[in-house]
Amino acid sequence: MALFSSGGAGFRAAKGDLNLESVTKQFANFTAVDDLSLTVPRGSFFALLGPSGCGKTTTLRMVAGLEQPTRGRILIGDTDLTGSRPYERPVNTVFQSYALFPHLTIRDNVSFGPRRRGDSDAGKAAEDALELVQMSSFATRKPAQLSGGQQQRVALARALVNRPEVLLLDEPLGALDLKLRRQMQVELKRIQTEVGLTFIHVTHDQEEAMTMADTVAVMNAGRIEQMGHPEELYDLPRTSFVANFVGQSNLGVGDVTGTDGDNLVVEVAGTTVRIPKARSAVHSGRITFGVRPEKVRISSDQPTGAGNDVKAQVVDVSFTGVATQFLVTVPSGSTWAVYEQNLDVQRNTLRPGDPVWLEWDSGHAFGVEVDEAAAAEAQVAS
Amino acid sequence: MSALAHVGGGTPGAPDDGPPQERGGRSWAPYLLLIPGTIWLLVFFVFPLLQLFTVSLQSGFPGFPGYYYRDVNFGNYLDAITEFAPHFGRSLLYAGLATFFAFVLAYPLAYAMAFKAGKWRNVMMICVIAPFFTSFILRTIAWRQILADNGPVAETLKFLHLLPGGRITETWVAVVAGLTYNFLPFMVLPIYASLERADPKVIEAGGDLYANGLTTFRKVTLPMSLPGVIAGTLLTFIPAAGDYVNAELLGSDRSTKMVGNVIESQFFRVLGGFPTAAALSFTLMAIILAMVFVYIRKFGTEELL
Secondary structure (H helix, E strand, C coil), X not given: CCCCCCCCCCCCCCCCCEEEEEEEEEECCEEEEEEEEEEECCCCEEEEECCCCCCHHHHHHHHHCCCCCCEEEEEEXXXXXXXXXXXXXXXXXXXXXXXXXXXXXXXXXXXXXXXXXXXXXXXXXXXXXXXXCCCHHHCCXXXXXXXXXXXXXXXXXXXXXXXXXXXXXXXXXXXXCHHHHHHHHXXXXXXXXXHCCEEEEEECCHHHHHHHCCEEEEEECCEEEEEECHHHHXXXXXXXXXXXXXXXXXXXXXXXXXXXXXXXXXXXXXXXXXXXXHHECCCCCEEEEEECHXXXXXXXXXXXXXXXXXXXXXXXXXXXXXXXXXXXXXXXXXXXXXXXXXXXXXXXXXXXXXXXXXXXXXXXXXXXXXXXXXXXXXHHHC | CHHHHHHCCCCCCCHHHCCCCCCCCCCCHHHHHHHHXXXXXXXXXXXXXXXXXXXXXCEECCCCCCCEECCCCCHHHHHHHHHCHHHHHHHHHHHHHHHXXXXXXXXXXXXXXXXXXXXXXXXXXXXXXXXXXXXXXXXXXXXXXXXXXXXXXXXXHHXXXXXXXXXXXXXXXXXXXXXXXXXXXXXXXXXXXXXXXXXXXXXXXXXXXXXXXXXXXXXXXXHHCHHHHHHHHHHHHHHHHHCCHHHHXXXXXXXXXXXXXXXXXXXXXXXXXXXXXXXXXXXXHHHHHHHHHHXXXXXXXXXXX
């Protein structure tokens, strides 16, 4: 089982896709990860997105070997890594706190991994990795002499230098300020494309996940709620949790009353709306109707044409430059958000208290299962 | 590229980050606050030290034991060192052994307290500190009972044929054991403090970067706790090298005496021994200072100097 390759005793030189098979992790009475199965194709940029406590970091730590699953298997290609120690896995981690060795110089930090694996060219490898993250000129400094963003780069170089089969990033940009975070997002994506390694990025920032990853898995309460390309996730959430966590959604709970061609007809608090059957996870009974704020148009006159319109009242208007954000009360009593791009020459004249009409293309609507807790949370959030 | 170069700009501790300069004249408050401490040091440390130094150079009146005259007699030093060289050797050897054993005992304890103890951490801390609530002398006398010829430790070892000399007290083993015991907390606390400050993630990073448990300890954990180890060894070695209570109470009258015992007897029991005692004190101080200097130069970090 253990391959005595250049990695020294116990190192397993596995290659291929990362597979998690029914992985469960329990801590005392708490299930952090619940029967999770997942395949991450080799060379992809994969994001695990979820709120704190959803099990995403625990999943990452199990892949790294820093935690062992209670049940299930973790494989890279055909090699079963379950139960092996962190130092035996072709996996490296960029820690949230960077976890640089405070007593070593930047160069020694980066060459630490190659040295342990007996690489005679560890120094050269470290130089190259530092070059890749543009930190060569800091090679002789100690971590304490660097800023957060610089330490972040070194932490990345220290993991990359080993050319791991899977690189794990645990909220690596969490401690950086907004501007630096944006720069690093672009930078990480560039490096991933350049080195072609599998990156697994754990984050609670949906924007970060969407801008970088090829595939995003949204986690909640130890399970994957939905997985897919960022555009797909945003366009068609399959659960109300995803609808709220990835972007914002205007939701309303109602009942399916019939069908109209390819559409479901749904009654939400006295208003009739339509959802394409293909865009609904539920086809009868109770349903949560949803539409994204930017897909909704607002006007003071009743729109003519397609019947997806609702009379509402403006609660708040905020001008953000690119767009104007309205908060409106719909007949059901809940508050919806509406984003209008400031395309018109005429400035917006709507003020709080004004009666308005909302309208949207029913092709943008989606239907998900009713989740009372999430619906209540959405109320509070908006 | 240029944007990235910019990222590197904000080095910590840039001049403009510093605290604002004092405005409107100098403040005398810090100097005033230093006065009591300075006076204390002058009266109770610097002056006695100078006094001791002059005593170490005095010569005795021939024919009048116990009477001295002011002199610059460096021969006192030569006599003291040549006559009591074995005692110096024992002092350094016993202190070194005690430091070593204290380190071996303290490191796992401090490690457990920092990383494994959980809710028991405070209980362990109290156990380490609690002996200080009893007198040092009393605790050392208690060790005499524990190690006594008919005590449980000696009897058990004799039963197992592991005690060739037949006794523990009156031997160097008892002295080193006593020193180790008495200075153990001074080793535990600094090591614990430095381990407790260390980010456990940094130790995990060692494992993540292909270092097994032992290598991670050698290359990551131990170097990270080095400031604590150095502080602990100094706090153990320095007082242990000057100690005389353990050798007095646990050792024998001949073969286990340390420099501290000689100084004590020269000062208080030997007529005309003042210059010798003072010269021994100064020599011991010089040796320890020199050793500490070399030690810190070799292993120390900027945090200590």
